[in-house]
Amino acid sequence: MSRPDRLPVRDSLALMSGYHSPQLDVAVRLNTNESPVPPPDGWAKALRAAQAQIDWHRYPDRGAHELRAALAEHERVAPEQVFAANGSNEVLQCLLLAFGGPGRTALTFEPTYALHSHIARLAATEVVAGERLEDFSLDADYAADMVSEHRPAVTFLCSPNNPTGMVEPPDTVERLLAEVSALPGLLLMDEAYGQFDSHTAVDLVDESRSLAVARTYSKTWSMAAARLGYLIAPSWVVAELDKATLPYHLDAFKQIAGRLALAYGQQMRDRVASLVGERERIAAALDGLPVEQWASGANFILFRPCSGDGEGVWQGLVERSVLVRNCSSWPRLDGCLRVTVGTPSENDAFLSALSEVLT
């Protein structure tokens, strides 16, 4: 039997590699910015009880109304201003499917979360990559000029920014929002790590503004396994996203899991506070090692061994059963590694492995 001619993948995809974060079998996993601890026991117990009520032979509530209403109350917005999806990555995908596409542009400021440009390209949207300054901060005048020059349909800002950890000053956010609103275009604030910072762009969301804010259950809510994220945006944005998503995309179990979690807001804030304490402890310890680091407002720290050999240091850590994110070959991040804040004992294991590798 002869093999059929293989159908080539579409041109834009042929140039891309997938998104890969190695899943290695190590004792200490500090590479994907998850919470190091599970959600509260009370949540797990309530979830077990609630799942007994699921009609498994029926499709779930297509509009995820109860979940959206609970999120609206939590974020103090109207239920029509909430969209939910399978992780904030799917939120971003729906946004690009609805507002990006052929002939349209998405603007990013690099280095930032790689999935912004990746998902934009998947949605056949041209990507214009703006640059951050040498210290990875963003020059607001330059950013505003990029918006007016390229007239993007979607402009991405991430605060705190992954992988640098840096927080975008509110003035910059408002400046870009004004610029984007003059186009027309949308400003997408990615606040996957938003609870680690005291500012949030959610307060700026309003029916008259071209602003959408993406958040996730994967980090501060300790629910990465659930794959649940959401968007706070004007109702006219949410209505279009509802058209772009697949029917019944949020399963019944997940809808309940997300709704029940919101009753544990105080526990979430306590977790954030203790992670911030641990982050500062790691940062102080890194100050005593031959590395350069960037001040972080999130649950991770970007650092660069002074030797410049990020790859070798990453390998040395893996040999000691500690996995961090290897960013050393990413554009602008030569030699850099990113460590997620773990439990105190995981952080100790990381610090002692790192000082062994570096000395």
Ligand SMILES: Cc1ncc(COP(=O)(O)O)c(C=O)c1O
């Ligand atoms: C900045 C940023 N946005 C979005 C996501 C995706 O999160 P989710 O698990 O909700 O898809 C991540 C995950 O690491 C992230 O770092």
